[in-house]
Amino acid sequence: MVTVSEARAADEQPSGEIDRTPTPRSAIGAVAFAAIASAMLALASIDGAVLAFAGTIVLAVGVWLARLRIVSAGSLLLVGGIVAAGVTGATAEPLLVAAVCVVLAWDLAETAIELGDRIGRDASTARFEAVHAATSLAVGVGSAAVGYGLYVATAGGQSTTAVVLLLFGAVIVISAFR
Amino acid sequence: MADRSRGGLVGSIGWIATIGLVLIGSGAIALVVGEFAAALSVPEVFLSLVGAFAAIQGLRYVSAARRADRVRTSFGDPERRKTVPAPGAQIDEETASALRGDRGAASHRRRLRERFRELAVAALAARTDRDEAAALDAIESGRWPDDPAAAAFLSNRRFPIAIRARSFFRRQSVHALGIERSIEAIEAVWDDTPRESDRETSSSRLRSQTQPSQEDTRE
Amino acid sequence: MRAFDTNRWTGLNGVILLVVGIGIALRVPSLVLVGVIGIGYAAFTTFGDAPEPALEIDRTVSVDAPDPGEEMLVSLTVRNAGETWLSDLRIVDGVPPGLEATDQPARMAAALAPGEEATMQYAVTAARGEHTWEHVRVVARNLSGSRERYIERSVETTVRCVPTFEAGSDLPLRGLTTQYSGRVVTDVGGSGVEFHSTREYRAGDPVKRIDWNRRARTGELSTLELREERAATVVLLVDSRVSAYVAQDPGERNAVERSVDAAGQLFTALVGSGDRVGIAAMSPSDCWIAPGAGTAHGVRLREQLGSHPAFASTPSDGKFYWPLWFNRIRRRLPRDAQVVFLTPISDQTAARTARRLDAHGHLVTIVSPNETGDTSIGSRFARVDRAIELMRLRRAGIRVIDWGDEPLRVAIAAAERRWSR
Known part of the structure; x- marks a missing residue:
């Protein structure tokens, strides 16, 4: 009889419920990148920085609540900050850094939520997250380098048409391949 | 690699991508050869129009993306032990369907009423001096149980206006009330009738010590 | 499986167009530049398909x-x-x-x-x-x-x-097995414990049963006849159809697990007291071990209870056809076998099985783990429904042990007190 009651007691212990909240590393990384983006914009334009700061908070709330839609809304606010900064005459360099940071913030936030939901906060994900963040960062830095090169090359100003052609061509090609 | 029906660049990557590549190519040439850029240069107004068009398209894409569903494989929950239902889970499901208020609800209610009637008849026949026919008659005519909501549900009659009004104010379905009261009435007949026998079968889960019952003493 | 789009980056193209469009329309070169970064990521998303991992x-x-x-x-x-x-x-x-x-x-x-x-x-x-x-x-x-x-x-x-199925030494079995053809003390002389008579020694009689007192007194060899005790034949029948897998609390052990545990305890105790014990399952997967005795048989029973799919803690697949199953079990059951039927009585079929076995002349004792509760309308319904079914079974002369949260020993003892009145 003793065995029976023991088995019952063991089963009543809390079982292995998966903690599905976002993984902490990527979540913190996401908020950090959003904050860097806001700081960069603050160097260039107050209007942009205000929007971007709001975006950072929304994004942080979204990560906290594990709600992708809120994260996306925050990222759009951050993009709005970049646009506002650009329109109010910010220089190109901080905008470039901010843009890379915004994409990274969104990417990491999405990863944190998705990994937490599918794999769980407690599973071993550190290396995976590091590889993922590094790849995204490399893509961002690479694109920024290419973009900045183009920017400097066309700094003369007479070939806006050329840049527009290049960009539209790229957008169309990418859309076609998706 | 090329699509045999068309061949060439267009065949392999499609019209849209080809246009895109042509655009990129002319952009690159324009970047290097200033005269080409000058030849291509378009009026300022046209540039503004193109920009506005692109921005509007972008806005449309973004709002469309908000509605797009993410696609991913679900892993399920292999870590959890496969759970089994509680006794009566089927009745619970039936109750939920009966209260959903869609088109199938009425037939679920009918089935649920049948099950409740059977149980009520059995309980009445066991605990009162009615036989099964008399019990069924009492239920169908609404004479049993005393609670009007339960009687209305079990006899399939209109719920009294007072009960309808109260349910309305409590934002509760009259059927939910009827089902709830019905099980209460059946439990009352089964559990509270002062007869010693079978008491232990009804609630031994709650009490570990059992009582002697008349049925078993004759063995 | 084929790779598919996750839509993870959906919307990026829209954001690029938006930013670049604003940049062109308002002549802001730095925004067009920001668009280049977006294009970089857009190109990145088209790069490579999901690998087929080796x-x-x-x-x-x-x-x-x-x-x-x-x-x-x-x-x-x-x-x-x-x-x-x-x-x-x-x-x-x-x-x-x-x-x-x-x-x-x-x-x-x-x-x-x-x-x-x-x-x-x-x-x-x-x-x-x-x-x-x-x-x-x-x-x-x-x-x-x-x-x-x-x-x-x-x-x-x-x-x-495979658990050890320890039987409490205080498991009261008399109530379970001695009612009709149980472990009956007979008037037949033979091997046993109690003295019956003496007879003349025949070659081959065990030395232990020679009446040495008489030999000492008279010098004659004679053999003690002891009262023969007949063992009961018991088949433990576990209801493990899908409908028997119920649990009041999904985290706790379900009715079938409790039934199998009870069967384990009962068989250990029954084998220990010399009865012939077999096991069977009322289940989609066939399981039958004919009643037998001895250590080897006990080991086999233990193995089967521990690992046969019919006794698994989750339902086994497959269809269950009651008439076919019932015919088979009826042919298999020895004529004098008693049946201890372990079932939560979660539907009519379980009760019908008990009645039909009873009608075929087997002494049926139901050990029924109670998993009903009062948490929802369904479970309250199930509680009364089961209680009425148990009452009907009792009225039909079938013995029922209603086993709630208490240890099995307590439930059996309580039932036995009622029966012995």
Whole structure:
């Protein structure tokens, strides 16, 4: 009889419920990148920085609540900050850094939520997250380098048409391949 | 690699991508050869129009993306032990369907009423001096149980206006009330009738010590 | 499986167009420049399809034959055996349905270079039965996560957990078996315990039964005849149809697990007291061990109770046809066999089975784990329904042990007190 009651007691212990909240590393990384983006914009334009700061908070709330839609809304606010900064005459360099940071913030936030939901906060994900963040960062830095090169090359100003052609061509090609 | 029906660049990557590549190519040439850029240069107004068009398209894409569903494989929950239902889970499901208020609800209610009637008849026949026919008659005519909501549900009659009004104010379905009261009435007949026998079968889960019952003493 | 789009980056193109469009319309070159970064990421998302991972997967379990409740450590090692980088792998182990991972989820996310490997560890608590691991579920994505592919890999692992089924020495069995043809004390002389008569010695009589007192007195050889005790023949029948798998609390043990545990205790006690015991299951998977006695038989029963699929802690697949099953069990049951029927009485079929076995002349005793409660309308309904069914069975002369939360011993003792009145 003793065995029976023991088995019952063991089963009543809390079982292995998966903690599905976002993984902490990527979540913190996401908020950090959003904050860097806001700081960069603050160097260039107050209007942009205000929007971007709001975006950072929304994004942080979204990560906290594990709600992708809120994260996306925050990222759009951050993009709005970049646009506002650009329109109010910010220089190109901080905008470039901010843009890379915004994409990274969104990417990491999405990863944190998705990994937490599918794999769980407690599973071993550190290396995976590091590889993922590094790849995204490399893509961002690479694109920024290419973009900045183009920017400097066309700094003369007479070939806006050329840049527009290049960009539209790229957008169309990418859309076609998706 | 090329699509045999068309061949060439267009065949392999499609019209849209080809246009895109042509655009990129002319952009690159324009970047290097200033005269080409000058030849291509378009009026300022046209540039503004193109920009506005692109921005509007972008806005449309973004709002469309908000509605797009993410696609991913679900892993399920292999870590959890496969759970089994509680006794009566089927009745619970039936109750939920009966209260959903869609088109199938009425037939679920009918089935649920049948099950409740059977149980009520059995309980009445066991605990009162009615036989099964008399019990069924009492239920169908609404004479049993005393609670009007339960009687209305079990006899399939209109719920009294007072009960309808109260349910309305409590934002509760009259059927939910009827089902709830019905099980209460059946439990009352089964559990509270002062007869010693079978008491232990009804609630031994709650009490570990059992009582002697008349049925078993004759063995 | 084929790779598919995850829609992860959907909307990026829209944002690029928006930003670049504003940049062109308002003549802001820096915004056009920002668009270049977006295009970089957009190109990145089209880069590469979700790989078809070439994986070598190994699973080790710390204990092959654990005791119930013992913690087993499971470790799963995944090696990238292919030539390509697997930058985004999500791996979930197919923990057997009857087991539960206790502290950590059985999952990991990994990024593996060719030849590299990653290991995850998780603990499961052993439960009675034979448990086979299901497929390892793997999701592989490309670098950007825009494409995804799902694959399953099977890695054979099975553990068997056979409990010892300790019977409490105080399990009251008289109530269970002695009513009709039970362990009856007979008037036939033979081997036994109690003195019956003496007779003349015949060659071959056991030396132990020679009446040495008489030999000393008279010098004659004579043999003691002892009163023969006939053992009862008992078949423990466990209801393990899908409908018998019910539990008041989904986290707790279900009715079938309790029934099998009770069967284990009963058979240990019955074999211990010299009865002939067999087991059978009312289940989609056929299980029958004819009544027998002896240590070897006991071991066999224990093995079957511990690991036969009919006694698993989760329902077994397959259809159950009652008439076919009933004909088979009726032919198999020895004429004088008593049946101890372990069932939660979750439907009419269980009660009908008891009645029909009774009608065929077997003494039927129902041991019914009660899993009904009062948490929902359905469970309240089920409680009254079951109680009425038990009452009807009792009225039909079938003995019922209604087994609630108390130890089985207490439930049997209570029932026995009623019967002996």
